[in-house]
Every structure is written in C-alpha cells, then in structure tokens.
Amino acid sequence: MAVETTREAYHHGDLRDALIKATDTILAERGLEGFTLREAARRAHVSPAAPAHHFGSSAGLLTEVAILGFEELARHIEVEGSAKSATARLKQQAAGYVRFALAYPGRFQLMFRYDLLLPDDARLAAASELAKVPIARTILALRGLPEDAELDAPTSATMLAAWSTVHGFAHLALSGKFSKLTPEAKSQHLLDELLPQMLDILWPEPKR
Amino acid sequence: MAVETTREAYHHGDLRDALIKATDTILAERGLEGFTLREAARRAHVSPAAPAHHFGSSAGLLTEVAILGFEELARHIEVEGSAKSATARLKQQAAGYVRFALAYPGRFQLMFRYDLLLPDDARLAAASELAKVPIARTILALRGLPEDAELDAPTSATMLAAWSTVHGFAHLALSGKFSKLTPEAKSQHLLDELLPQMLDILWPEPKR
DNA sequence: CACCCAATCTTTACAGTGTACAGATTTTGC
C-alpha cells in the first residue's frame, strides 16, 4: 500500500504525480491534519518550493487530490446490480457513500474543506457534480420518472434530502460523535446497523 | 456587537473571559480559519504565551468556545410554542439548527472540528449531549411516547436520522455546495425554501 | 502588618509552516 514512487525519474516528468500520491498517502497515514506541503515535498525527495511550480500553492495540490477523491467517491456510489427496487438501490448507494467516508476519512474531509481548496476550480466543481449523477438516477427512478427526465423541484429536493442525510451521517461519524461505540474496527457497526436503521426510517420500503 | 473588554483590569481577573470573547469575535469576523492563538492574545492586549496559563493550549481555549457554542445551539433549537404538531415542532427545530449554523458559521464549524478541540473534555461532551435533549423530546412525541420514555432503538435511530439530515444540510451549505444560489444574504433562501422542501419529503405531514 | 507562596503575565527562544524571489540546472523546440 505504501506508494513507492519510481526513483531517479524526477527532474523530468512525474513530480506532479509523485506529489499527488505522496499527499494521498499522508492523508491515509496521518489524516488531513497530518498533511503539510513540506512533508509532501519531503516524501517526493524534493525541495519545499518545488510543488509551487506544478500546483501554484498548497491549495492547488489539495484541489487535485480532492478531484481524485470525488471520482473515487463516484465509484463507491455506483450501484452494481441495478435489478433491485429503487429504494434498495438508494440505500446501497448511501452505504457506498458512508463506506467511502469511513475508509478514506482524510480524503473525504478534505473534499469539503473549501478553506483548503481552490473554491472556484472548475474541474473540482465538475467532479463534485459528477458524483451526484448516480444518485440522481436513482431518485428519478424512485419518483417513477425516466432516467433522462428534467430535475424538477421535488426531485432536486429529494436529492438534497438524500445527500444531506448521508453526508451528515458520515460527517458526524468522523467527528467522533459516535466514538463511544466505535473505537476503530467497529465502523462496521455504523454501516451494518445504525445506517440501515436510519435509512429504513427515512425511506421506508414501499408497502405492498 | 464589538466586544469591548473592560480595560486595565487584566493582571487580576478577567483575562480568561477576555480571551474567550476575543476568540468569539475572531470567529465572527474572520471565520474559523482566521483564528490564531496569537491573534486572540493580541486582541486581549496580552503576550502570546499568556493564554497557556488559563487554557493550557489553543485547543483548550477553543474547547471553551465550542462549549458556549453548543449551549447557544441548544437555545436555537428550543421550540417556543409547543402547541403545534410533533412534525411541525421538529421542522421548527431543524430550522433553528440551520439558522444557528448560518448565523455563526465559524462557531458551528469549530464545534465539530475535533482536531482543534480537546476530544475527551467532559464538559464539551455534556454540552453536546444537552443540545440533543429538545430534539429527543420532539422525537418521542412524534412516536407517541411520553416525554420521559426510554430511548429505544427505533427512537434513537429516528434521532440519528433527524440529526444527520440537518447537520448534513448545514454542513453542505457552509461548504459552499449551494453557493451558486447563495452569495451571502440569500441564506434566507436556504431556510425558507430548500430546507422546508427537504423536510416535507423526509417527514411528510401526517395525512388526515 | 509582614511575609511567603501561588497565580499570573512577559520575555525569549525554538522548531515548524507556506511561499516569494533569485539563481542553477535540465529539457525542449527550432
């Protein structure tokens, strides 16, 4: 898992990637608060001022990592078997969202820290928007609309509801609000017990 | 609104309060990222090392401010007229939660940044817990239980649902996710339009 | 009242941080 950057190839080529990967492993190893531009430079065996030439500033580098984070998040939300009911798919996607947040807390927290990112970066906004697409599809199905339907007010309100709920849940979990129950490995409890219970209340199975 | 600390009374008494108030105004003026222990000391006309004697560390001071924040949050959640229906009260409390977050973004963000606080502080945990009490009462009423009933599994799951939803909404709003629509003063739109729409979907009025 | 001790605050210092600036080095384009 330790990203070994291909040695003696700097000075011509892959410093940019090396810095991104170094940042990502820092986030995984030490969390968001463990990140430092200088530490990333150290791990890439490069002077503290080198990153500026590729990313402008610390926020530039972090923005790049956040973009990758949103893309990875989108992958976690993609639902595999699309056979089930819409609410079942929604819950599966919610679990994917929370699973991502718990598996990569540093990356996840970074993605919503606009004080650390370039707030007007177009690619970041696009990546963030793209991650919502799979959920939007499910919501449309939930409301009995075609996949390519326009997002009317109640639909986007429903999207907002789903998004807020999973996001709040993930955020509270990472803020240590449930930490009495979750020393570390018990994040399984969150995914297998608390989250489904919560979702069953907000999105009850359609009665038949 | 600008807190004028009573001059020439340091060196005997109110430095502790002065630092807390200074921190609070920094949060209001410059946001959470504008806070600096040294800046707080400057505003209290005191050396950079002085706060350590009262709060131990930066986290100690911020923890104190966060405790006040939770108490203020609890006040915003308290519902005035308890005459209405349970779901109406719940929505009113949700609006109070979001109103607090939008009115005091710095304080609100601080309260959930456990990397900046003393994570094991008992008073902080107590204040956080106390803020949930009004919501718990409403949830119990919603489920037709007496006010002093035990919090069974579905009840606490419902609480978690409500908490996650408003928290996620507030957090997304402050993360600039809806910032296309909200330059600044249009946070009214969030409170008056988006939030009620979302809540009506998750907690529909009981049909009659 | 005098005294000592504890609390309070200042001074100084140190290890880090992000990044601006100027210079060295390497790669690329023509």
Next chain:
DNA sequence: GCAAAATCTGTACACTGTAAAGATTGGGTG
C-alpha cells in the same frame, strides 16, 4: 547546436504554537 522554456534548489521572511525561565502581582496566613 543553441537559445528559450520548464523545472528544481537555496535562501529568506513573516508567521504560527508553545516550552522554559524570570518578573510581577495578589491573597492568605502567621
């Protein structure tokens, strides 16, 4: 082959949090 552009280093600066030691004040006790 050589100038120009891209890339990286070295140095420097203004910050940060806080540790350590000394000055100053206040309160309680004899």
